[in-house]
Amino acid sequence: MEHAHHVEHPDMYDAESSKVGMWLFIFTELLLFGALFVIYAVYRYMNPEAFHLAGEELNRVIGTVNTVILLISSMTIAMATTALQKGQRNVAIALVSVTFVIGLAFLVNKYFEWGVKFSHGIWPGSEHMMNEMSHGEVLFFGLYFVMTGLHALHIIIGMAIMVFAVRGLVRGKVHPDRPSLLDNCGLYWHLVDLIWIFLFPLFYLIH
Amino acid sequence: MQTTAVNGANYLTYQGKYKGLLGWILSTDHKRIGLLYLYSIATMFTTGVLLGLAMKFELLAPGKTIMEAQTYNSVFTVHGVIMIFMVVVPGLPAVFGNLMLPIMIGARDVAFPKLNLLSWWLYVAGVFLVLAALLFGKGSPDTGWTFYAPYSFKTGTNMLPAIFGAFVLGFSSILTGLNFLVTIHRLRCKGMKWMKLPLFVWTLYGTAWIQLLATPVVGITLVLVALERVFGVGIFDPALGGDPILYQHLFWIYSHPAVYIMILPAMGAISEIIPTFAQKHIFGYKALIASTMAIAFVGYLVWGHHMFTAGMSGTAQYYFSLLTFIVAIPSAIKVFNWISTLYKGSINVQTPFYWAVSFIFVFMIGGLSGLVLGALATDVHVHDTAFVVAHFHYIVFGGTGFAFFAAIHYWFPKIFGRMYDKAWANTGWLVFFVGFLALYTPMFYLGMMGMPRRYYDYLEEFHGGNILSTFGSWVLVTGFIIIVVNLVRSARKGAPAEANPWHGRTLEWTVPSPPPVLNFDEEPVLGEKDGPYNYE
Numbered sequence: 076m077e078h079a080h081h082v083e084h085p086d087m088y089d090a091e092s093s094k095v096g097m098w099l100f101i102f103t104e105l106l107l108f109g110a111l112f113v114i115y116a117v118y119r120y121m122n123p124e125a126f127h128l129a130g131e132e133l134n135r136v137i138g139t140v141n142t143v144i145l146l147i148s149s150m151t152i153a154m155a156t157t158a159l160q161k162g163q164r165n166v167a168i169a170l171v172s173v174t175f176v177i178g179l180a181f182l183v184n185k186y187f188e189w190g191v192k193f194s195h196g197i198w199p200g201s202e203h204m205m206n207e208m209s210h211g212e213v214l215f216f217g218l219y220f221v222m223t224g225l226h227a228l229h230i231i232i233g234m235a236i237m238v239f240a241v242r243g244l245v246r247g248k249v250h251p252d253r254p255s256l257l258d259n260c261g262l263y264w265h266l267v268d269l270i271w272i273f274l275f276p277l278f279y280l281i282h
Numbered sequence: 283m284q285t286t287a288v289n290g291a292n293y294l295t296y297q298g299k300y301k302g303l304l305g306w307i308l309s310t311d312h313k314r315i316g317l318l319y320l321y322s323i324a325t326m327f328t329t330g331v332l333l334g335l336a337m338k339f340e341l342l343a344p345g346k347t348i349m350e351a352q353t354y355n356s357v358f359t360v361h362g363v364i365m366i367f368m369v370v371v372p373g374l375p376a377v378f379g380n381l382m383l384p385i386m387i388g389a390r391d392v393a394f395p396k397l398n399l400l401s402w403w404l405y406v407a408g409v410f411l412v413l414a415a416l417l418f419g420k421g422s423p424d425t426g427w428t429f430y431a432p433y434s435f436k437t438g439t440n441m442l443p444a445i446f447g448a449f450v451l452g453f454s455s456i457l458t459g460l461n462f463l464v465t466i467h468r469l470r471c472k473g474m475k476w477m478k479l480p481l482f483v484w485t486l487y488g489t490a491w492i493q494l495l496a497t498p499v500v501g502i503t504l505v506l507v508a509l510e511r512v513f514g515v516g517i518f519d520p521a522l523g524g525d526p527i528l529y530q531h532l533f534w535i536y537s538h539p540a541v542y543i544m545i546l547p548a549m550g551a552i553s554e555i556i557p558t559f560a561q562k563h564i565f566g567y568k569a570l571i572a573s574t575m576a577i578a579f580v581g582y583l584v585w586g587h588h589m590f591t592a593g594m595s596g597t598a599q600y601y602f603s604l605l606t607f608i609v610a611i612p613s614a615i616k617v618f619n620w621i622s623t624l625y626k627g628s629i630n631v632q633t634p635f636y637w638a639v640s641f642i643f644v645f646m647i648g649g650l651s652g653l654v655l656g657a658l659a660t661d662v663h664v665h666d667t668a669f670v671v672a673h674f675h676y677i678v679f680g681g682t683g684f685a686f687f688a689a690i691h692y693w694f695p696k697i698f699g700r701m702y703d704k705a706w707a708n709t710g711w712l713v714f715f716v717g718f719l720a721l722y723t724p725m726f727y728l729g730m731m732g733m734p735r736r737y738y739d740y741l742e743e744f745h746g747g748n749i750l751s752t753f754g755s756w757v758l759v760t761g762f763i764i765i766v767v768n769l770v771r772s773a774r775k776g777a778p779a780e781a782n783p784w785h786g787r788t789l790e791w792t793v794p795s796p797p798p799v800l801n802f803d804e805e806p807v808l809g810e811k812d813g814p815y816n817y818e
Contacts, residue, residue, distance in 0.1 A: 092393045107498040200514035210523025217515035
């Protein structure tokens with residue numbers, strides 16, 4: 076031991092550990108949004124009519140389009156992981172890239188959707204909201220912006236992970252024997268999708 | 283293997299990719315990260331102690347003594363934020379969990395060493411964010427560590443960095459929990475079955491689940507408070523239809539389980555120390571595990587007892603009160619098991635043992651006074667009085683704090699490869715213990731008599747108790763100084779320690795002191811008859 080100076084830590088890669096770690100992280104994300112869903116439930120119960128009125132203001136067409144494209148993106152990222160398992164690296168890269176573009180499309184839709192709200196004078200703390208809306212509507216839109224905003228932030232994080240996954244694939248650091256980065260990227264993206272699946276009916280559909 | 287390795291290549295002396303300080307703050311070695319946490323937490327603890335000392339000095343006499351009311355508000359807020367989010371929540375898991383967990387289960391490191399280092403960096407970032415709130419902006423935070431709505435977004439003081447800092451610290455805590463969970467699931471050595479895990483590991487396991495599942499709730503709640511301040515989203519603002527009591531619910535859904543994040547690993551450390559110094563198998567190993575998991579689970583369901591007077595239906599109050607009484611049972615089981623372990627043991631009286639038994643003493647008083655607060659009728663009487671402060675400090679300072687000191691005196695020779703001066707260590711403990719009792723015991727009485735908490739002033743009739751309490755704070759700090767000076771000095775100049783000075787039976791005592799970089803020369807294997815507390 077006297078001369079054991081430049082000791083490097085061994086490579087501790089373990090695909091199972093990575094997967095378990097990602098699932099645990101997903102639990103924390105679910106609880107993060109879970110608290111918001113609780114708040115939504117409480118205020119919907121307290122202000123049923125205002126939530127009904129405010130919900131009609133949202134554009135169901137954009138909401139539906141975004142739901143459909145997110146579902147498609149979940150499919151493409153799942154196909155990417157399968158492609159990697161089969162050793163088709165380039166197919167995997169293409170599929171992750173497609174998923175990335177779809178995520179971008181979702182954000183563009185969201186941008187226009189929020190833009191329309193802003194042009195109607197609806198944003199947290201706006202004069203229109205403070206003076207002309209009931210408390211229930213203020214809460215509805217407050218929650219709408221917080222929850223869809225936080226979700227959009229998760230879309231962005233998911234897309235950032237995709238960039239790393241593609242980089243890993245290109246550089247050969249992510250390969251069929253070491254797929255965790257892509258697998259976890261997919262798991263995370265499914266989470267982002269799943270949360271939207273709950274947000275969509277809560278804000279756009281139920282009245 | 284029973285040799286000392288002070289001069290060999292151990293984790294303290296080895297040279298990795300980086301030199302000097304960088305070799306520490308960029309190290310992914312779990313032991314170095316544990317020490318980084320130890321030094322950071324010790325620094326923050328000292329800061330918190332100084333703030334507490336200032337508060338006690340203010341309360342030496344009625345009226346203004348050394349500070350204005352507004353300053354006092356900031357001091358108790360910052361004291362709380364530092365002590366909760368930077369000291370007792372990370373405390374035992376981040377320091378001793380990091381230092382000992384992988385060795386105790388026969389692993390080389392935690393499952394995600396880089397993530398582990400990231401946790402420490404996030405901790406440091408959180409610390410600086412909170413400190414920024416003190417130095418910049420319009421005045422230090424003055425809401426209390428609970429950031430209650432609506433005051434937390436109405437006050438003009440500099441809340442945003444403090445809230446964001448608490449959020450970042452929470453993130454650090456989540457990542458540590460995640461790392462430990464995966465480590466315990468995946469990296470146990472051969473033969474280390476679940477029912478052979480040391481009890482400290484079991485408590486870290488229960489704690490990690492709480493860190494993982496409770497912290498995000500307070501995280502998003504703090505984000506909402508920040509958004510409320512910046513944009514006025516209205517979610518907790520009664521002027522916009524929001525409900526501030528909902529804030530309290532969400533806050534305590536995390537912050538009550540957080541109390542168990544603080545106390546569970548403390549109980550785990552005590553469960554290691556008691557059998558080692560009784561030199562006897564731990565009594566009720568399975569009961570201790572079951573009680574750990576029961577506390578972790580039931581601990582989620584009792585948050586409402588912080589809000590009995592805040593506005594809640596009678597039915598909810600009954601259930602929360604009942605569950606509060608139920609969650610006391612597993613803690614009582616633990617105390618029973620520790621005492622039973624001592625019975626007919628061959629007790630080796632050493633410093634860690636003094637800390638451990640004094641832990642049991644103050645923890646019992648703290649726990650039983652908690653039942654006074656958990657009972658609906660008495661809570662109305664003592665709610666928001668000094669009684670609550672006394673109870674809380676008996677549990678968290680007397681519980682977690684004493685266990686932390688027990689743990690540092692227990693694992694010190696393993697961590698640094700040197701032994702501390704035992705006579706000074708015992709003196710430090712005695713002075714600290716006496717100071718602790720003098721500091722907090724009068725507050726039970728003062729609270730019963732009706733002295734409110736969080737006021738810089740009080741009626742003349744409370745003067746006597748407060749003098750005793752302030753005097754106690756001075757004694758306690760004297761003890762603290764003795765302990766720290768002794769440990770710091772011994773870490774450099776103490777006599778070299780043996781690999782197993784206390785005759786412990788867990789795996790960390792089979793490796794040299796301090797441990798080599800990779801912990802074990804070859805992966806240990808636990809035989810059928812080996813166990814963590816196998817005393818013949």
